[in-house]
Amino acid sequence: MFKNKKTSAALSAPYTAWMTIFIIVPLLMIFYYGLTDSQGSLTLANITAIGYGVYFKSLLLALWLSFLCTLICFILAYPLALILARVSKNAGQGLIITIFILPMWMNFLLRTYAWLTLLEGNGIINGILSFLHLPTQHMINTPTAIVFGMVYNFLPFMVLPLYNAISRIDTAVFEAARDLGAGRRQTLFRITLPLSVNGIISGVTMVFIPALTTFAISTLLGGSKVLLIGNVIESTFTQVYDWHLGSGLSIVLMIFIIINMIISNISDARQEAEG
Amino acid sequence: MKKTIERGYMVLILIFMYAPIVTMIALSFNASKSRAKWGGFTLQWYGSLFTDGPIMRALVNTLVVAVLSSLIATIIGTVTCIALMGMRTRTRAVIMGITNIPMINADIVTGISLMLLFRVLGLTNGFLPVLIAHITFNIPFVMLSVLPRLKQVEPSVYEAALDLGATPVYAFMKTVLPDIMPAVISGALMAFTMSIDDFIITYFTKGVGFNTLSTLIYSEVKKGIRPEIYALSALIFIAVLTLLFFSDRIPKWTARQKKD
Numbered sequence: 001m002f003k004n005k006k007t008s009a010a011l012s013a014p015y016t017a018w019m020t021i022f023i024i025v026p027l028l029m030i031f032y033y034g035l036t037d038s039q040g041s042l043t044l045a046n047i048t049a050i051g052y053g054v055y056f057k058s059l060l061l062a063l064w065l066s067f068l069c070t071l072i073c074f075i076l077a078y079p080l081a082l083i084l085a086r087v088s089k090n091a092g093q094g095l096i097i098t099i100f101i102l103p104m105w106m107n108f109l110l111r112t113y114a115w116l117t118l119l120e121g122n123g124i125i126n127g128i129l130s131f132l133h134l135p136t137q138h139m140i141n142t143p144t145a146i147v148f149g150m151v152y153n154f155l156p157f158m159v160l161p162l163y164n165a166i167s168r169i170d171t172a173v174f175e176a177a178r179d180l181g182a183g184r185r186q187t188l189f190r191i192t193l194p195l196s197v198n199g200i201i202s203g204v205t206m207v208f209i210p211a212l213t214t215f216a217i218s219t220l221l222g223g224s225k226v227l228l229i230g231n232v233i234e235s236t237f238t239q240v241y242d243w244h245l246g247s248g249l250s251i252v253l254m255i256f257i258i259i260n261m262i263i264s265n266i267s268d269a270r271q272e273a274e275g
Numbered sequence: 276m277k278k279t280i281e282r283g284y285m286v287l288i289l290i291f292m293y294a295p296i297v298t299m300i301a302l303s304f305n306a307s308k309s310r311a312k313w314g315g316f317t318l319q320w321y322g323s324l325f326t327d328g329p330i331m332r333a334l335v336n337t338l339v340v341a342v343l344s345s346l347i348a349t350i351i352g353t354v355t356c357i358a359l360m361g362m363r364t365r366t367r368a369v370i371m372g373i374t375n376i377p378m379i380n381a382d383i384v385t386g387i388s389l390m391l392l393f394r395v396l397g398l399t400n401g402f403l404p405v406l407i408a409h410i411t412f413n414i415p416f417v418m419l420s421v422l423p424r425l426k427q428v429e430p431s432v433y434e435a436a437l438d439l440g441a442t443p444v445y446a447f448m449k450t451v452l453p454d455i456m457p458a459v460i461s462g463a464l465m466a467f468t469m470s471i472d473d474f475i476i477t478y479f480t481k482g483v484g485f486n487t488l489s490t491l492i493y494s495e496v497k498k499g500i501r502p503e504i505y506a507l508s509a510l511i512f513i514a515v516l517t518l519l520f521f522s523d524r525i526p527k528w529t530a531r532q533k534k535d
Contacts, residue, residue: 004361005361005362007358007361007443008358008359008360008361008362009358010358011354011355011357011358012355012358012359012362012370014351014354014355015351015352015354015355015358015370015414016370018351018410018411018414019370019373019374019411019414021392022389022392022407022408022411023373023374023376023377023411024373025392026385026388026389026391026392027376027388029388029391029392029395030384030387030388030391033391076288079284080284080285080288083281083284083285095285097519098289099285099288099289099292100292102515102516102519103292103293103296104468104472105468105471105511105512105515106296106299106508106511106512107472107474107488107489107492107508108472108474109474109489109492109493109496110295110299110492110500110504110505110508111295111296111299112295113492113496113500114294114295114296114298114299114302115294115295116310117298117302117310118294118295118298124298152291152292152295155292209381210381210382212381213381213382213383213384215383215475216474216475216493219496220496230383233383233387234383237387237390237479243391246387247387247391250383250384250387250388253381253383253384254380254381254384257379257380257381257384260379261379
């Protein structure tokens with residue numbers, strides 16, 4: 001169909017132009033600003049700045065918190081995906097929409113902000129804790145609150161790929177495992193986990209990158225007391241107006257994104273090779 | 276026993292996801308302006324909401340940007356997918372690779388890169404840069420929805436129409452378009468949702484004085500969010516709930532994943 005080369009070229013021209021101007025050129029501009037100083041001469045200072053002071057600390061903290069967030073999301077999501085995949089296919093989809101998609105229609109900033117009311121010193125959760133004579137928790141404006149907000153926001157990105165991967169496994173495989181004498185634990189570790197590894201990789205990359213680069217969640221739940229690399233980059237652009245430094249730090253972020261991309265491409269290629 | 280544990284676990288996750296939503300709906304009825312204390316039941320925020328200039332403008336902006344950007348992205352995305360079918364595999368792979376960049380890249384980097392471009396071009400008045408940015412990140416969602424479907428279309432019917440004397444455009448409209456329509460619609464819906472949901476890219480590309488609901492909420496966080504915003508969100512939530520309840524055909528939201 002549509003084998004006419006001239007027509008194809010003409011039809012694709014608007015988008016080719018669009019993506020050149022609005023995808024490629026902006027990225028090249030980040031590299032231009034990131035690799036030059038305000039006089040326009042070539043420098044690596046904007047990138048090596050990541051190794052010092054507040055930049056280094058905020059990157060380490062962001063890496064640590066997004067690692068925790070990804071780990072917690074995985075631990076919470078895997079059993080949930082197993083349950084969802086076991087109930088009938090339609091019911092599973094319906095439950096996913098109710099649990100995860102519907103809440104997305106309420107602005108994520110508002111939902112995150114609402115956790116303030118719940119987590120505050122005299123908030124609802126502490127109210128319940130003190131009613132039960134349990135020690136109250138101080139959470140707001142701490143890294144713990146930020147991880148909490150990240151898990152809340154990014155959990156769906158972990159559940160959906162896991163659910164898709166697990167529900168695609170042929171149930172005959174489980175039956176075969178049981179017939180051959182595998183216990184529940186053995187089935188999980190030797191059948192389900194290895195067969196859903198692509199879903200795991202997909203989920204991990206989809207949670208890790210937004211968690212690593214967030215600045216809204218840390219602003220909302222961390223006050224201005226906890227700085228992540230996202231906050232530092234944001235304020236470099238919106239308060240300090242240092243495009244060169246901000247672009248340099250963004251290039252550092254892109255390195256992590258590219259590593260992530262390579263990992264997920266390898267897993268894709270492997271999946272295709274397996275058929 | 277196992278069933279009870281499974282049920283209990285799902286209920287816990289459900290509570291986790293919905294606790295802030297219930298909180299917000301409760302706060303929309305709170306007579307006290309402070310979210311820390313309950314001042315009695317009121318409906319006044321639902322009334323004052325509609326006379327609140329900034330909120331109403333932000334709501335209109337959000338909807339206009341979402342409708343226009345998803346519409347334009349759907350048209351450009353679909354046309355490009357058709358063009359890709361007639362291209363060499365190598366060229367197609369290059370274009371799809373570049374198309375994937377905004378989806379793989381962190382939103383903060385996409386937002387900053389577009390901001391740099393718009394500043395240099397002098398495009399700093401509110402509406403236009405935001406619209407362009409939204410079209411840019413919406414096109415991939417449309418293309419990833421339409422392209423797989425287009426690959427399944429049988430070319431023979433289209434070719435038969437041509438042989439029988441139909442013009443290419445007419446033949447396309449009558450044979451191919453009906454086939455790919457579900458994918459086009461689900462791509463458009465996805466684009467619309469992403470646009471409504473976006474904060475980060477809008478935040479970096481918007482001009483001074485222009486707000487969508489997301490950026491308005493963010494700017495109000497420091498001084499405390501006004502109860503009218505809770506009221507509006509509660510209304511939007513109820514509206515979506517009703518729509519979902521009455522629509523039999525729920526689009527395949529799970530396609531929100533990058534690829535599938």
